[in-house]
Amino acid sequence: MSETAVCRAAAIALSGLDGAPVFVEAALSQQLPGIGIVGLPDTALAEAKSRVRVATEKVGLKLADRFILINLAPAALPKHGSGFDLAIALAALAASGRVPAARMSSVVHLGELALDGELRRPPGLLSAVLAARRLGFERVMVPESAAVESSLVPGIETIAVRDLADAVAWHSGEDRAWRIVAPETSARRNEPARARDLQDDDRAHPAPDGAPDTVDIIGQDEAVDALVVAAAGRHHLSLTGPPGAGKTLLAACLPTILPDLSPEESLVASSIASLGSDTLRHLVVRPPFEQPHHTASAIAIIGGGDGRGVRPGAVTRACHGVLFLDEAAEYPRHVLDALRQPLESGTVDIHRARFRATLPAKTQLLLASNPCPCGNAGSLDAAAECTCTPIARMRYRSRISGPLSDRIDLKIEVRRVSSVQERPAGAEGRTSAELRARVTRARERAAVRLRETPWTVNSDLPGQWLRGPAAKLPRSETVVLDRALALGAVTLRGYDRTLRVAWTLADLSEVDRPGRREIAQALILREGNLA
Template sequence: MSIGRTRAVSLLGLDGALVEVEADMGAGLPAFMIIGLPDTSLGEARDRVRAAATNAGCGLPTRKLTVNLSPASLPKQGSSFDLAIAVAALAAADLVEAESVGRVVHIGELGLDGRLRPVDGVLPAVLAARRAGAEIVMVPTDNADEASLVPDIRVVAVAGLRDAAIWHGAALSPEPVEAIVRARPGSAGEAESVAGPDLADVVGNSDAVQALIVAAAGGHHLLMVGPPGAGKTMLAARLPGILPDLDVDAALEVGSVRSLAGRPVTGGLDHRPPFESPHHTCSAASLIGGGSGVIRPGAVSRATRGVLFLDEAPEFSQSVLDCLRQPLESGEAVVHRSRAVARFPARFQLVAAANPCPCGQYGTRDGDCDCTPYHRRRYLAKLSGPLVDRIDIQLRVARISSAAFRLADQAERLTTAQARRSVEEARARSRRRLASTPWRLNSEVPGTWLRDRPNRLPVAETLPADRALETGALTMRGYDRVLRVAWTLADLDGVERPERRHVVGALGLRRSM
């Protein structure tokens, strides 16, 4: 008997670390111990592994088996360590080649019949293994397509523990086994979601359409306030369609979050920006991330590189809305636990929609509002000042009249494809300008860069924003955000630097409420 060694991956948020799994067959009464800071689900692996090995035809000796997960100070969660523990134990029992086991990273959960069940988070786990220098990774058959999205690493797919043991040199004859696969969504629904709604469906509201294009070109957050039926939800649903395709790195990041959230990544990387629209009854944990056991990403992380839409935003709990402040500033969601801190990406565009009052009729020409000024203030006060101050574009959306509808219906309307071309051209100009910086979008540029001497706009151009800052209509954060939107308007117009009209336009987009 000897010590069997292999490797697995421990995920904490989207970050993964290689864990060395050591198994030792020692003298003493038969026992199976797992040490090295495992959680409850990982501690239960001893029963799954022993039963799976027996039913797969490669039963473990009735000896004292000790499994150590190193480094011991790193918290380890979930059932994806099962396969690594099992092959390390088989290597310790001299049933497989120890050298073969030692050079492979193993990921997978064992069923009692010896088959491997697919696990969540395979894509970020394989990415972490590749970054750590691993060359081969073994995964369940159903996770093979997802793991193969990571370049420069060999993926070995196995249906059960017996196949894994044979691959590592066990003297066993192959037996056919049906791989466990997860249910897949229907293809018709997938095709509909990929196509997406077209911007040409929006009749009228040309100012809102232009604001949507500005938000997409610069990656700016957007707040729309208007009565029911004004088209706020319709506009928000069309924002992902006018965003450019994701590059490979961004698509891998989005796919990793999707995998960790339990949504299998199938059919290759999806290069379209995601769209998340949580219900207003959601909790802080479902919005930011958390949960018991394995920490899961929330809606802000699932929307990274895409759009997070909060419909009827004042109906959300104020404490939940205020949780958005830190992700909006830092671009990441941080979940604290007693023994660990998990970090998830949260580089999303926030689109919030709100009615002007509880009944929604305040300010409309054809509706009667019975809300008192106190109730109107209390309703919109759920969107706290610090949160609203972080939103670049604040737009008032009105219902379209019947006459305007007939005129707009006859005019030629902007399509999603045309709007996306304008957005791509504007983003290309900003990328060229920011090529020597770590930023690529105008919404990412800090105020220090905007006010630095080479990039500082002349006083004559920024005078409207300066006056708003002096009178208290703008905070310093709001002033910087007006300048960011002005640079985006200049990029859309194809000029090198913002002019006074761009600053006035950006100020109007922020103060239109």
């Protein structure tokens, strides 16, 4: 190879879940031996020059005794992390004449180098492989330890290598320990038929020992009904009641009645999970459940980032699942209000001086709170009398702001159970599996109705569609809701959200369109007068 040749190896730069192509360019220059890296690398990436030089020597592939300049193109795009090590090492070896460069620019290389040449999985590998497929690449080279994770993405071939020597052998056409994972294998893992099989087979996602089940809930039948409505339409839900009423148990049961994720949702949830340090062995098929502590900061809930990259918050980790905020009134008000924009748009925009990232945040919010600081306001138990002053109760409730409360579709007040009664002989409670089947049927009805639209669940429906010709209900059916709007009892946003709940109630009742009964029930659920 000519000493003036520029060798290129492809890689992926992640910004959140989005990936951009990066071509690692290497060329020799007439300077003292060394390696230089340019193109906006962060600290971990700038340190790759030391890892590459030692690793290449350990596998018996010494670099040229010349200065090797590494350029990460495009130069204006910030690059983070150690996942570029493999591409940098191969480009440097190609520039040194140790390996052919013919196929390097057509294969995405992902991997961190150990000093002995072994390859390690970089964070966000699944997201990077998805980005490579979306950008038109047909092959990706990954560490052998991450081959299973990479093979979860259909439509792209995975080259699994144990170390740098195996990567060089593949590019040189030598027979080594590397192996190919064909795209047909990974495609079968994501086909819709398999997803349906998982929904129908409880053995595919067995409940862990001690997991809650709705059959364990006693004396809160109305609240369980509200859980079903929330699950069927993916509506936001608020539970208010004294300590010991069962709010936390109700919240923990919500994920158990949600259907399995669709193939598209599964890939998004899996991509978010891949941003951590653990290797994925299978796609995420159950809706995630996040429960941050009430001392969590706004960045911990919403997400943030710095020169080391983007860090997703709890609202992103709960994407296509449930974000549960227990003791919601104990959260700082600015933390709760930071959720307003993600709840409306389904995304989180993170802006920093050197980068901007958009993360998915299509989550279902579940709030649980006490009615007052002591928790006994409105209690029917004379022994549990509220000791809070009226102004203390007002301040406590105002921690959940009006704009955030207006985005909550269902507001349920729960009471303490006053007695425990045995179920009649032969009678059984409603299990999570039974309720999940009912929720699944309701979502299927909604999906059929919305098949010509970009939406799949009722909570996604915009007001223009709800009040437009496709779904407009006659005034004789919406008279109760229209009067509530005229009296100021609901805002226009609340009007649309009430209609969404009414459509969900119609799906659960297996009727084609909501009538006056469903609209009135949706308005009651929104006003929190169910208990």
